[in-house]
Amino acid sequence: MRHLLLLIYSLIHSFAHSHVAAAQPQVFAHNDYEKPQPLTAAIAQRADYIEADVFVRNGQLVLAHTPAEADTAKRTLENTYLTPIVALFTRYKDRVSPDRRYTFSLSIDVKDKVDDVLPILRTLLEKNLMVFNRNFSPTAIRIIISGNRPRPEQLLDYPLFFTFDGRPSELYDDETVKRVALISDNFRSYARWDGTGELPDDDKAKLKRIIKRAHEAGCPIRFWNAPDNPVAWKQLRKLGVDVINTDKVAECTAAVK
Template identity: 30%
Template structure:
Protein backbone atom coordinates (compact mmCIF):
# COMPACT_ATOMS: atom_id res chain seq x y z
CA UNK A 1 0.00 0.00 0.00
CA UNK A 2 2.78 2.41 0.95
CA UNK A 3 4.45 1.68 -2.37
CA UNK A 4 1.25 2.54 -4.31
CA UNK A 5 0.85 5.80 -2.40
CA UNK A 6 4.43 6.73 -3.14
CA UNK A 7 3.92 5.99 -6.83
CA UNK A 8 0.76 8.18 -6.93
CA UNK A 9 2.57 11.04 -5.23
CA UNK A 10 5.34 10.75 -7.76
CA UNK A 11 2.88 10.86 -10.64
CA UNK A 12 1.10 13.93 -9.23
CA UNK A 13 4.42 15.67 -8.90
CA UNK A 14 4.91 15.31 -12.64
CA UNK A 15 1.59 17.02 -13.49
CA UNK A 16 1.75 20.76 -14.40
CA UNK A 17 0.72 23.09 -11.64
CA UNK A 18 -2.80 24.54 -11.94
CA UNK A 19 -2.48 28.31 -12.02
CA UNK A 20 -5.48 30.55 -11.36
CA UNK A 21 -5.33 33.25 -14.06
CA UNK A 22 -5.45 36.88 -13.00
CA UNK A 23 -8.44 38.85 -14.31
CA UNK A 24 -7.81 40.04 -17.88
CA UNK A 25 -9.39 42.71 -20.03
CA UNK A 26 -12.55 40.68 -20.74
CA UNK A 27 -13.12 40.13 -17.04
CA UNK A 28 -12.62 43.83 -16.35
CA UNK A 29 -15.08 44.80 -19.09
CA UNK A 30 -17.65 42.38 -17.65
CA UNK A 31 -17.10 43.78 -14.16
CA UNK A 32 -17.63 47.37 -15.30
CA UNK A 33 -20.72 46.51 -17.32
CA UNK A 34 -22.25 44.48 -14.48
CA UNK A 35 -21.59 47.29 -12.03
CA UNK A 36 -23.32 49.85 -14.28
CA UNK A 37 -20.30 52.06 -13.82
CA UNK A 38 -20.66 55.76 -14.64
CA UNK A 39 -17.34 55.40 -16.45
CA UNK A 40 -19.26 53.71 -19.27
CA UNK A 41 -21.92 56.41 -19.58
CA UNK A 42 -21.86 59.77 -21.33
CA UNK A 43 -24.62 62.28 -22.12
CA UNK A 44 -24.77 61.96 -25.92
CA UNK A 45 -24.66 58.18 -26.25
CA UNK A 46 -28.26 57.66 -27.45
CA UNK A 47 -26.99 56.84 -30.97
CA UNK A 48 -23.61 55.55 -29.82
CA UNK A 49 -21.54 53.78 -32.52
CA UNK A 50 -24.19 54.29 -35.23
CA UNK A 51 -22.64 55.59 -38.44
CA UNK A 52 -24.95 57.77 -40.57
CA UNK A 53 -25.59 56.62 -44.13
CA UNK A 54 -27.17 58.33 -47.13
CA UNK A 55 -30.22 56.08 -47.08
CA UNK A 56 -33.77 57.39 -47.40
CA UNK A 57 -36.35 55.51 -45.34
CA UNK A 58 -39.19 55.32 -47.83
CA UNK A 59 -42.60 55.53 -46.11
CA UNK A 60 -40.84 55.54 -42.77
CA UNK A 61 -44.12 55.78 -40.84
CA UNK A 62 -45.03 52.23 -41.94
CA UNK A 63 -42.33 50.75 -39.72
CA UNK A 64 -43.17 49.16 -36.38
CA UNK A 65 -41.27 51.98 -34.70
CA UNK A 66 -41.10 54.98 -37.05
CA UNK A 67 -38.01 57.20 -36.94
CA UNK A 68 -36.18 55.19 -34.28
CA UNK A 69 -35.90 52.09 -36.48
CA UNK A 70 -34.37 54.22 -39.22
CA UNK A 71 -31.92 55.86 -36.84
CA UNK A 72 -30.86 52.46 -35.49
CA UNK A 73 -29.56 51.59 -38.98
CA UNK A 74 -27.88 54.97 -39.45
CA UNK A 75 -30.48 56.14 -41.96
CA UNK A 76 -30.10 59.90 -42.48
CA UNK A 77 -33.37 60.65 -44.28
CA UNK A 78 -36.92 59.76 -43.28
CA UNK A 79 -40.31 60.43 -44.84
CA UNK A 80 -43.78 61.08 -43.41
CA UNK A 81 -46.98 61.29 -45.44
CA UNK A 82 -49.11 64.01 -43.84
CA UNK A 83 -52.81 64.84 -44.12
CA UNK A 84 -54.45 67.93 -42.60
CA UNK A 85 -57.86 66.99 -41.19
CA UNK A 86 -59.83 69.36 -38.94
CA UNK A 87 -56.68 71.28 -38.07
CA UNK A 88 -54.60 68.24 -37.09
CA UNK A 89 -51.70 66.78 -39.06
CA UNK A 90 -52.08 63.01 -39.21
CA UNK A 91 -49.46 60.63 -40.60
CA UNK A 92 -50.45 57.88 -43.02
CA UNK A 93 -50.51 56.98 -46.69
CA UNK A 94 -54.28 57.19 -47.11
CA UNK A 95 -57.38 58.11 -45.11
CA UNK A 96 -58.07 54.50 -44.17
CA UNK A 97 -54.65 54.22 -42.52
CA UNK A 98 -54.96 57.25 -40.25
CA UNK A 99 -55.23 56.97 -36.45
CA UNK A 100 -55.82 59.73 -33.92
CA UNK A 101 -52.66 58.87 -31.99
CA UNK A 102 -50.40 58.90 -35.06
CA UNK A 103 -49.72 62.56 -35.74
CA UNK A 104 -46.74 64.42 -37.14
CA UNK A 105 -46.11 65.74 -33.65
CA UNK A 106 -46.27 62.38 -31.85
CA UNK A 107 -44.34 60.30 -34.40
CA UNK A 108 -41.63 62.76 -35.43
CA UNK A 109 -41.47 66.20 -33.86
CA UNK A 110 -41.61 65.28 -30.15
CA UNK A 111 -39.27 62.28 -30.53
CA UNK A 112 -36.78 64.53 -32.34
CA UNK A 113 -37.02 67.16 -29.59
CA UNK A 114 -36.22 64.46 -27.03
CA UNK A 115 -33.37 62.93 -29.05
CA UNK A 116 -31.76 66.30 -29.74
CA UNK A 117 -32.02 67.20 -26.06
CA UNK A 118 -29.83 64.14 -25.41
CA UNK A 119 -27.30 64.98 -28.13
CA UNK A 120 -27.20 68.60 -26.95
CA UNK A 121 -27.22 68.23 -23.15
CA UNK A 122 -27.28 71.20 -20.82
CA UNK A 123 -24.29 70.59 -18.56
CA UNK A 124 -21.56 72.61 -16.91
CA UNK A 125 -19.37 71.77 -19.88
CA UNK A 126 -21.82 73.14 -22.45
CA UNK A 127 -22.79 76.37 -20.70
CA UNK A 128 -20.56 78.48 -22.94
CA UNK A 129 -21.00 76.45 -26.13
CA UNK A 130 -22.38 78.38 -29.09
CA UNK A 131 -22.88 77.60 -32.77
CA UNK A 132 -24.68 74.87 -34.63
CA UNK A 133 -26.23 72.20 -32.38
CA UNK A 134 -25.37 68.53 -32.75
CA UNK A 135 -27.59 66.37 -34.91
CA UNK A 136 -29.11 63.02 -34.01
CA UNK A 137 -25.97 60.95 -34.67
CA UNK A 138 -23.41 60.80 -31.88
CA UNK A 139 -20.66 59.71 -34.29
CA UNK A 140 -21.32 62.63 -36.67
CA UNK A 141 -22.83 65.62 -34.92
CA UNK A 142 -22.67 67.71 -38.09
CA UNK A 143 -24.89 65.37 -40.11
CA UNK A 144 -28.33 66.89 -40.67
CA UNK A 145 -31.26 64.47 -40.67
CA UNK A 146 -33.53 65.00 -43.68
CA UNK A 147 -37.23 64.89 -42.80
CA UNK A 148 -39.38 64.75 -45.93
CA UNK A 149 -42.98 65.85 -45.50
CA UNK A 150 -45.16 64.36 -48.24
CA UNK A 151 -48.37 66.40 -48.13
CA UNK A 152 -51.34 64.28 -49.17
CA UNK A 153 -54.10 66.88 -48.78
CA UNK A 154 -54.22 70.42 -50.17
CA UNK A 155 -50.71 71.81 -49.88
CA UNK A 156 -51.58 75.50 -49.69
CA UNK A 157 -53.99 74.83 -46.84
CA UNK A 158 -51.67 72.45 -44.98
CA UNK A 159 -48.43 74.43 -45.18
CA UNK A 160 -49.19 77.00 -42.41
CA UNK A 161 -50.16 74.20 -40.03
CA UNK A 162 -46.97 72.30 -40.87
CA UNK A 163 -44.82 75.38 -40.29
CA UNK A 164 -46.49 75.91 -36.90
CA UNK A 165 -45.98 72.24 -36.01
CA UNK A 166 -42.21 72.60 -36.30
CA UNK A 167 -42.02 75.43 -33.75
CA UNK A 168 -40.67 73.13 -30.97
CA UNK A 169 -37.64 72.38 -33.19
CA UNK A 170 -37.41 75.88 -34.63
CA UNK A 171 -37.36 77.61 -31.25
CA UNK A 172 -34.41 75.47 -30.18
CA UNK A 173 -32.39 76.26 -33.29
CA UNK A 174 -32.62 72.73 -34.64
CA UNK A 175 -33.87 73.54 -38.17
CA UNK A 176 -31.75 74.25 -41.23
CA UNK A 177 -32.67 77.80 -42.28
CA UNK A 178 -32.20 80.12 -45.24
CA UNK A 179 -32.39 83.78 -44.21
CA UNK A 180 -30.87 87.03 -45.49
CA UNK A 181 -29.16 85.15 -48.29
CA UNK A 182 -27.39 82.73 -45.94
CA UNK A 183 -28.05 79.01 -45.65
CA UNK A 184 -27.43 77.80 -42.08
CA UNK A 185 -27.46 74.03 -41.71
CA UNK A 186 -28.66 72.54 -38.47
CA UNK A 187 -29.71 69.22 -36.97
CA UNK A 188 -32.89 68.75 -39.03
CA UNK A 189 -33.54 69.73 -42.65
CA UNK A 190 -37.26 69.72 -43.44
CA UNK A 191 -38.10 69.15 -47.11
CA UNK A 192 -41.57 69.32 -48.59
CA UNK A 193 -42.65 66.90 -51.28
CA UNK A 194 -45.95 65.51 -52.59
CA UNK A 195 -48.47 68.38 -52.66
CA UNK A 196 -46.08 70.87 -51.08
CA UNK A 197 -46.81 74.20 -52.85
CA UNK A 198 -43.72 75.42 -54.69
CA UNK A 199 -44.62 79.12 -54.91
CA UNK A 200 -45.47 79.34 -51.22
CA UNK A 201 -42.22 77.61 -50.28
CA UNK A 202 -40.26 79.98 -52.54
CA UNK A 203 -41.89 82.94 -50.76
CA UNK A 204 -40.90 81.85 -47.24
CA UNK A 205 -38.53 84.31 -45.52
CA UNK A 206 -36.88 83.04 -43.48
CA UNK A 207 -37.21 79.56 -44.99
CA UNK A 208 -36.88 76.41 -42.87
CA UNK A 209 -39.20 74.31 -45.01
CA UNK A 210 -37.51 73.44 -48.29
CA UNK A 211 -38.66 71.79 -51.51
CA UNK A 212 -38.00 68.43 -53.14
CA UNK A 213 -37.21 69.54 -56.69
CA UNK A 214 -38.25 67.57 -59.79
CA UNK A 215 -35.01 65.86 -60.82
CA UNK A 216 -35.96 65.50 -64.49
CA UNK A 217 -37.11 69.13 -64.82
CA UNK A 218 -34.30 71.17 -63.32
CA UNK A 219 -33.64 72.72 -66.74
CA UNK A 220 -37.34 73.24 -67.59
CA UNK A 221 -37.94 77.00 -68.08
CA UNK A 222 -41.71 76.60 -67.74
CA UNK A 223 -41.31 76.10 -63.98
CA UNK A 224 -39.92 79.64 -63.70
CA UNK A 225 -37.64 78.57 -60.86
CA UNK A 226 -33.94 78.90 -60.20
CA UNK A 227 -33.07 75.64 -58.53
CA UNK A 228 -30.31 75.58 -55.93
CA UNK A 229 -29.68 74.20 -52.46
CA UNK A 230 -31.21 77.24 -50.74
CA UNK A 231 -34.59 76.20 -52.13
CA UNK A 232 -34.19 72.50 -52.83
CA UNK A 233 -31.47 70.52 -51.01
CA UNK A 234 -32.53 67.45 -52.98
CA UNK A 235 -34.22 66.64 -56.28
CA UNK A 236 -36.15 63.43 -56.77
CA UNK A 237 -37.89 61.47 -59.48
CA UNK A 238 -39.65 58.20 -60.17
CA UNK A 239 -36.93 55.70 -61.12
CA UNK A 240 -39.16 53.79 -63.53
CA UNK A 241 -40.02 56.92 -65.50
CA UNK A 242 -36.53 58.42 -65.50
CA UNK A 243 -34.41 55.30 -66.01
CA UNK A 244 -36.53 52.15 -66.19
CA UNK A 245 -33.79 49.51 -66.06
CA UNK A 246 -35.09 46.43 -64.21
CA UNK A 247 -31.70 45.42 -62.80
CA UNK A 248 -31.75 42.26 -64.91
CA UNK A 249 -29.35 42.06 -67.82
CA UNK A 250 -27.35 45.10 -68.87
CA UNK A 251 -28.49 48.67 -68.55
CA UNK A 252 -28.87 50.26 -72.00
CA UNK A 253 -26.77 53.18 -73.19
CA UNK A 254 -29.85 55.39 -73.26
CA UNK A 255 -30.87 54.45 -69.71
CA UNK A 256 -27.34 55.02 -68.45
CA UNK A 257 -27.16 58.38 -70.22
CA UNK A 258 -30.42 59.52 -68.64
CA UNK A 259 -29.20 58.50 -65.21
CA UNK A 260 -25.92 60.36 -65.63
CA UNK A 261 -27.57 63.46 -67.09
CA UNK A 262 -30.16 63.88 -64.36
CA UNK A 263 -27.59 63.45 -61.60
CA UNK A 264 -25.25 65.93 -63.31
CA UNK A 265 -28.09 68.48 -63.63
CA UNK A 266 -28.60 68.31 -59.87
CA UNK A 267 -24.95 68.39 -58.90
CA UNK A 268 -24.28 71.44 -61.09
CA UNK A 269 -26.76 73.28 -58.86
CA UNK A 270 -25.42 71.95 -55.57
CA UNK A 271 -28.46 69.69 -55.21
CA UNK A 272 -28.47 66.04 -54.19
CA UNK A 273 -30.17 63.44 -56.42
CA UNK A 274 -32.64 60.75 -55.33
CA UNK A 275 -34.56 58.13 -57.33
CA UNK A 276 -37.67 56.74 -55.66
CA UNK A 277 -39.69 53.61 -56.27
CA UNK A 278 -36.69 51.56 -57.33
CA UNK A 279 -37.58 47.85 -57.83
CA UNK A 280 -37.32 45.85 -54.61
CA UNK A 281 -37.42 42.33 -56.09
CA UNK A 282 -35.74 40.11 -57.18
CA UNK A 283 -33.12 40.91 -54.56
CA UNK A 284 -30.18 40.50 -56.95
CA UNK A 285 -31.86 42.94 -59.37
CA UNK A 286 -32.49 45.44 -56.56
CA UNK A 287 -28.84 45.23 -55.55
CA UNK A 288 -27.75 45.73 -59.16
CA UNK A 289 -29.82 48.90 -59.35
CA UNK A 290 -28.47 50.18 -56.05
CA UNK A 291 -24.94 49.54 -57.27
CA UNK A 292 -25.46 51.34 -60.58
CA UNK A 293 -27.09 54.30 -58.82
CA UNK A 294 -24.23 54.58 -56.35
CA UNK A 295 -21.59 54.33 -59.08
CA UNK A 296 -23.39 56.99 -61.12
CA UNK A 297 -23.29 59.41 -58.19
CA UNK A 298 -26.86 59.27 -56.87
CA UNK A 299 -26.69 60.78 -53.39
CA UNK A 300 -29.46 58.84 -51.66
CA UNK A 301 -30.36 55.17 -51.68
CA UNK A 302 -34.16 54.98 -51.55
CA UNK A 303 -34.99 51.88 -49.53
CA UNK A 304 -37.79 49.93 -47.89
CA UNK A 305 -35.45 47.24 -46.50
CA UNK A 306 -33.27 49.38 -44.24
CA UNK A 307 -31.25 46.49 -42.88
CA UNK A 308 -30.26 45.40 -46.39
CA UNK A 309 -29.49 48.96 -47.46
CA UNK A 310 -27.38 49.67 -44.37
CA UNK A 311 -25.15 46.66 -45.11
CA UNK A 312 -25.03 47.19 -48.86
Protein backbone atom coordinates (compact mmCIF):
# COMPACT_ATOMS: atom_id res chain seq x y z
CA MET A 1 0.00 0.00 0.00
CA ARG A 2 2.81 2.40 0.87
CA HIS A 3 4.47 1.77 -2.51
CA LEU A 4 1.18 2.49 -4.29
CA LEU A 5 0.74 5.77 -2.42
CA LEU A 6 4.30 6.80 -3.26
CA LEU A 7 3.67 6.04 -6.93
CA ILE A 8 0.46 8.08 -6.95
CA TYR A 9 2.23 10.94 -5.19
CA SER A 10 5.05 10.87 -7.73
CA LEU A 11 2.62 10.95 -10.67
CA ILE A 12 0.62 13.85 -9.21
CA HIS A 13 3.81 15.77 -8.47
CA SER A 14 5.20 15.15 -11.97
CA PHE A 15 1.96 16.32 -13.58
CA ALA A 16 1.81 19.47 -11.47
CA HIS A 17 5.46 20.37 -12.05
CA SER A 18 5.21 19.73 -15.78
CA HIS A 19 2.99 22.83 -15.97
CA VAL A 20 5.22 25.32 -14.13
CA ALA A 21 5.53 27.63 -17.11
CA ALA A 22 1.82 27.96 -17.85
CA ALA A 23 0.78 31.19 -19.60
CA GLN A 24 -1.90 31.87 -16.98
CA PRO A 25 -0.41 32.67 -13.56
CA GLN A 26 -1.94 31.41 -10.37
CA VAL A 27 -3.04 33.74 -7.58
CA PHE A 28 -1.64 33.64 -4.05
CA ALA A 29 -3.90 35.25 -1.42
CA HIS A 30 -1.27 36.83 0.83
CA ASN A 31 -2.09 37.09 4.55
CA ASP A 32 -5.64 35.98 3.87
CA TYR A 33 -6.44 35.70 7.60
CA GLU A 34 -6.22 39.50 7.90
CA LYS A 35 -9.03 40.04 5.38
CA PRO A 36 -12.65 40.82 6.41
CA GLN A 37 -13.79 37.40 5.14
CA PRO A 38 -10.87 35.01 5.49
CA LEU A 39 -11.07 31.82 3.43
CA THR A 40 -14.53 32.40 1.98
CA ALA A 41 -13.68 35.47 -0.10
CA ALA A 42 -10.52 33.84 -1.47
CA ILE A 43 -12.47 30.70 -2.39
CA ALA A 44 -15.14 32.83 -4.08
CA GLN A 45 -12.38 34.33 -6.24
CA ARG A 46 -10.89 30.88 -6.93
CA ALA A 47 -7.53 31.76 -5.37
CA ASP A 48 -4.96 29.04 -6.04
CA TYR A 49 -3.06 29.58 -2.79
CA ILE A 50 -4.42 30.89 0.51
CA GLU A 51 -1.97 31.97 3.21
CA ALA A 52 -2.26 31.91 7.00
CA ASP A 53 0.47 32.92 9.48
CA VAL A 54 0.65 30.88 12.68
CA PHE A 55 2.20 31.01 16.15
CA VAL A 56 1.86 28.52 18.99
CA ARG A 57 -0.01 29.77 22.03
CA ASN A 58 -1.34 27.48 24.76
CA GLY A 59 -0.97 24.45 22.53
CA GLN A 60 -2.97 25.97 19.68
CA LEU A 61 -1.97 27.43 16.32
CA VAL A 62 -3.18 31.03 16.44
CA LEU A 63 -3.37 33.41 13.49
CA ALA A 64 -1.15 36.46 13.82
CA HIS A 65 1.66 38.34 12.09
CA THR A 66 3.77 39.29 15.12
CA PRO A 67 4.46 37.74 18.54
CA ALA A 68 2.61 40.59 20.25
CA GLU A 69 -0.47 40.00 18.10
CA ALA A 70 -0.24 36.28 18.80
CA ASP A 71 -0.39 36.90 22.56
CA THR A 72 -3.92 38.29 22.23
CA ALA A 73 -5.12 36.39 19.15
CA LYS A 74 -8.54 34.77 19.40
CA ARG A 75 -8.69 33.07 16.02
CA THR A 76 -6.95 29.78 15.39
CA LEU A 77 -5.93 27.91 12.26
CA GLU A 78 -8.38 25.21 13.21
CA ASN A 79 -11.49 27.31 13.67
CA THR A 80 -10.81 29.76 10.83
CA TYR A 81 -9.52 27.36 8.17
CA LEU A 82 -9.39 23.65 8.91
CA THR A 83 -12.88 23.15 10.36
CA PRO A 84 -14.63 25.29 7.69
CA ILE A 85 -12.72 23.48 4.93
CA VAL A 86 -13.84 20.10 6.29
CA ALA A 87 -17.42 21.40 6.38
CA LEU A 88 -17.16 22.45 2.74
CA PHE A 89 -15.87 19.00 1.78
CA THR A 90 -18.87 17.47 3.51
CA ARG A 91 -21.29 19.83 1.79
CA TYR A 92 -19.84 19.42 -1.71
CA LYS A 93 -18.89 15.75 -1.46
CA ASP A 94 -15.10 15.63 -1.36
CA ARG A 95 -14.36 19.05 -2.81
CA VAL A 96 -14.25 22.60 -1.53
CA SER A 97 -16.83 24.15 -3.86
CA PRO A 98 -19.50 23.26 -6.45
CA ASP A 99 -16.79 23.66 -9.11
CA ARG A 100 -15.55 20.11 -9.56
CA ARG A 101 -12.20 21.33 -10.91
CA TYR A 102 -11.38 23.81 -8.16
CA THR A 103 -9.05 23.23 -5.26
CA PHE A 104 -6.27 25.25 -3.63
CA SER A 105 -3.14 25.05 -1.54
CA LEU A 106 -3.22 26.24 2.07
CA SER A 107 0.13 27.91 2.69
CA ILE A 108 0.92 27.95 6.41
CA ASP A 109 3.55 30.55 7.21
CA VAL A 110 5.24 29.31 10.37
CA LYS A 111 6.23 32.28 12.54
CA ASP A 112 7.29 30.23 15.59
CA LYS A 113 9.77 27.39 15.93
CA VAL A 114 8.95 24.86 13.25
CA ASP A 115 9.55 21.96 15.66
CA ASP A 116 6.82 23.36 17.90
CA VAL A 117 4.33 24.01 15.10
CA LEU A 118 4.49 20.92 12.90
CA PRO A 119 3.59 18.28 15.52
CA ILE A 120 0.44 20.25 16.40
CA LEU A 121 -0.40 20.76 12.75
CA ARG A 122 0.15 17.09 11.97
CA THR A 123 -2.30 16.05 14.70
CA LEU A 124 -4.93 18.44 13.36
CA LEU A 125 -4.55 17.30 9.76
CA GLU A 126 -4.57 13.61 10.58
CA LYS A 127 -8.16 13.97 11.78
CA ASN A 128 -9.22 14.50 8.15
CA LEU A 129 -6.57 13.14 5.83
CA MET A 130 -9.00 12.69 2.94
CA VAL A 131 -9.45 16.46 3.00
CA PHE A 132 -5.82 17.49 3.49
CA ASN A 133 -3.85 14.81 1.67
CA ARG A 134 -3.64 15.30 -2.09
CA ASN A 135 -2.02 11.88 -2.39
CA PHE A 136 -5.48 10.45 -1.74
CA SER A 137 -7.49 12.84 -3.92
CA PRO A 138 -6.62 15.47 -6.55
CA THR A 139 -9.29 17.78 -5.08
CA ALA A 140 -7.86 17.64 -1.55
CA ILE A 141 -6.32 20.76 -0.09
CA ARG A 142 -2.55 20.72 -0.43
CA ILE A 143 -0.68 21.85 2.67
CA ILE A 144 2.45 23.96 2.15
CA ILE A 145 4.79 24.81 5.00
CA SER A 146 6.33 28.25 4.55
CA GLY A 147 8.15 30.75 6.76
CA ASN A 148 10.24 28.86 9.30
CA ARG A 149 10.75 25.52 7.57
CA PRO A 150 12.81 22.36 8.09
CA ARG A 151 16.18 22.27 6.36
CA PRO A 152 16.17 20.74 2.85
CA GLU A 153 17.81 17.53 4.05
CA GLN A 154 14.96 17.06 6.56
CA LEU A 155 12.01 17.35 4.17
CA LEU A 156 11.80 13.63 3.49
CA ASP A 157 11.41 12.97 7.22
CA TYR A 158 7.89 14.46 7.21
CA PRO A 159 4.59 12.86 6.14
CA LEU A 160 3.72 13.07 2.45
CA PHE A 161 0.79 15.39 3.17
CA PHE A 162 3.32 18.10 4.08
CA THR A 163 4.82 19.96 1.14
CA PHE A 164 7.17 22.89 1.47
CA ASP A 165 7.89 26.38 0.18
CA GLY A 166 11.41 26.34 -1.26
CA ARG A 167 14.05 29.02 -1.79
CA PRO A 168 16.35 29.67 -4.78
CA SER A 169 19.35 29.53 -2.43
CA GLU A 170 18.57 25.97 -1.30
CA LEU A 171 19.78 22.83 -3.05
CA TYR A 172 17.41 19.90 -3.54
CA ASP A 173 18.19 16.44 -4.85
CA ASP A 174 15.84 14.52 -7.15
CA GLU A 175 13.80 13.10 -4.27
CA THR A 176 13.73 16.17 -2.03
CA VAL A 177 12.50 18.48 -4.78
CA LYS A 178 9.35 16.36 -5.03
CA ARG A 179 8.37 17.76 -1.64
CA VAL A 180 8.78 21.38 -2.80
CA ALA A 181 5.44 22.85 -3.89
CA LEU A 182 6.90 26.12 -5.16
CA ILE A 183 9.94 28.36 -4.89
CA SER A 184 9.48 31.76 -3.21
CA ASP A 185 11.74 34.73 -2.64
CA ASN A 186 11.79 38.43 -1.78
CA PHE A 187 11.31 40.56 -4.89
CA ARG A 188 13.41 43.30 -3.28
CA SER A 189 16.43 41.02 -3.28
CA TYR A 190 16.54 41.43 -7.07
CA ALA A 191 14.71 44.63 -7.98
CA ARG A 192 13.84 48.07 -6.59
CA TRP A 193 11.17 48.76 -9.18
CA ASP A 194 8.07 50.43 -7.69
CA GLY A 195 5.48 49.07 -10.12
CA THR A 196 5.23 52.13 -12.38
CA GLY A 197 6.48 52.32 -15.94
CA GLU A 198 8.71 49.62 -17.38
CA LEU A 199 10.72 47.20 -15.29
CA PRO A 200 14.42 48.18 -15.75
CA ASP A 201 16.50 45.80 -17.86
CA ASP A 202 18.94 45.06 -15.03
CA ASP A 203 16.08 44.05 -12.76
CA LYS A 204 14.58 41.91 -15.52
CA ALA A 205 17.86 40.08 -16.01
CA LYS A 206 18.21 39.29 -12.29
CA LEU A 207 14.63 38.09 -11.99
CA LYS A 208 14.86 35.97 -15.13
CA ARG A 209 17.88 34.12 -13.75
CA ILE A 210 16.00 33.18 -10.60
CA ILE A 211 12.87 32.23 -12.53
CA LYS A 212 14.92 30.04 -14.86
CA ARG A 213 16.60 28.33 -11.90
CA ALA A 214 13.22 27.48 -10.33
CA HIS A 215 11.84 26.16 -13.61
CA GLU A 216 14.91 24.03 -14.20
CA ALA A 217 14.22 22.45 -10.82
CA GLY A 218 10.66 21.76 -11.99
CA CYS A 219 9.04 24.22 -9.58
CA PRO A 220 6.73 27.21 -10.01
CA ILE A 221 7.99 30.49 -8.56
CA ARG A 222 6.49 33.32 -6.49
CA PHE A 223 7.93 36.63 -5.31
CA TRP A 224 6.68 38.27 -2.13
CA ASN A 225 7.14 42.00 -1.44
CA ALA A 226 6.64 42.83 -5.12
CA PRO A 227 4.58 45.83 -6.29
CA ASP A 228 0.92 44.85 -6.11
CA ASN A 229 -0.87 46.51 -9.00
CA PRO A 230 -2.00 45.67 -12.57
CA VAL A 231 1.22 47.00 -14.13
CA ALA A 232 3.32 44.78 -11.88
CA TRP A 233 1.11 41.72 -12.39
CA LYS A 234 1.49 42.13 -16.16
CA GLN A 235 5.27 42.52 -15.93
CA LEU A 236 5.64 39.50 -13.66
CA ARG A 237 3.48 37.45 -16.00
CA LYS A 238 5.64 38.42 -18.99
CA LEU A 239 8.76 37.37 -17.08
CA GLY A 240 7.31 33.91 -16.49
CA VAL A 241 6.36 34.19 -12.82
CA ASP A 242 3.91 31.36 -12.14
CA VAL A 243 2.31 32.52 -8.89
CA ILE A 244 1.34 36.15 -8.27
CA ASN A 245 1.50 37.19 -4.60
CA THR A 246 -1.27 39.70 -3.90
CA ASP A 247 -3.37 41.41 -1.22
CA LYS A 248 -5.92 42.29 -3.95
CA VAL A 249 -7.23 38.86 -4.84
CA ALA A 250 -10.36 39.90 -6.74
CA GLU A 251 -8.53 42.50 -8.83
CA CYS A 252 -5.56 40.26 -9.51
CA THR A 253 -7.72 37.31 -10.49
CA ALA A 254 -9.66 39.47 -12.95
CA ALA A 255 -6.41 40.77 -14.43
CA VAL A 256 -4.47 37.54 -14.90
CA LYS A 257 -7.14 34.89 -15.50
